[in-house]
Amino acid sequence: MNTTFTISDLYARGWSHFKAHWQLALGAIIIVCGIQLILNIFGYQYDMRTGAESGSIVVSLLALLITIGLSIGITDLFLSMSRGEESSIDQLYKSITVSKFFSYIFASLIYGFMTFLGFILFIIPGIILTLMFYPYFYFIVDQDADAIQALSDARKATKGSRLKILVLLLSLGILNLLGMIALLVGLLVTIPLTMFIFIELYKSLIGETHVSVDEGLVGEGSDVKNVSDVAPKSQEPQNPKTEI
16 A cells, blocks of 8 residues: 555646546547437436426436446546557457446445445545545456445555545546636536546555656667556555554
8 A cells, every 4th residue: 555645746636647548538528428428318306396206217227227337437537648558449348348247236235335334424534434445446447346346445545544535636626617618618628637647646545656757667679569568557465554
């Protein structure tokens, strides 16, 4: 476990990835949002003021399942880009597996139930549980962990870093709010940037070494084909001295 990261470092790494891959990143986000928008248009809708119902419940359920799959796909794509690996838009569907799909559903139900109970208990426990387990999704996508293992790994990975994660989440919330204020155009930058920053946070939490191609570690004449060959996905966690 690596708890020595700084928020400014995460922003710098995220911005570096965005500059290098902005076209593919934006393309993937537009595709995912477009599919979700179309499905939501035809999904079930209920007007509380008039009591009118429209759309199809079946389409809404289909939209939910497709959203889960696309979440897996786009996360795998952004992980790949952040590691300098060969990346393509077809990862949006090629990286989806049955095990990841159902692990995500199961883990999300457990996570949602725990945080819901936590927020009922005077809010603070809910915030702590949210920070404690939040990166479980990355363990499922990146390491194909099952639901229980992903939640357990997330708890261990965030130990000692939860206050930093809270500050990061608040800062990213402000960043995306500014993106919305900028006639929504700013979101074309802040959304992919936020995703890259979350990826870098996850990689820091598991102790993955950040390797920059600009540093010359990957270049001509090298046997290394991509950044991931010199940056391991994870290391054995160490026992931090502090915890929040």
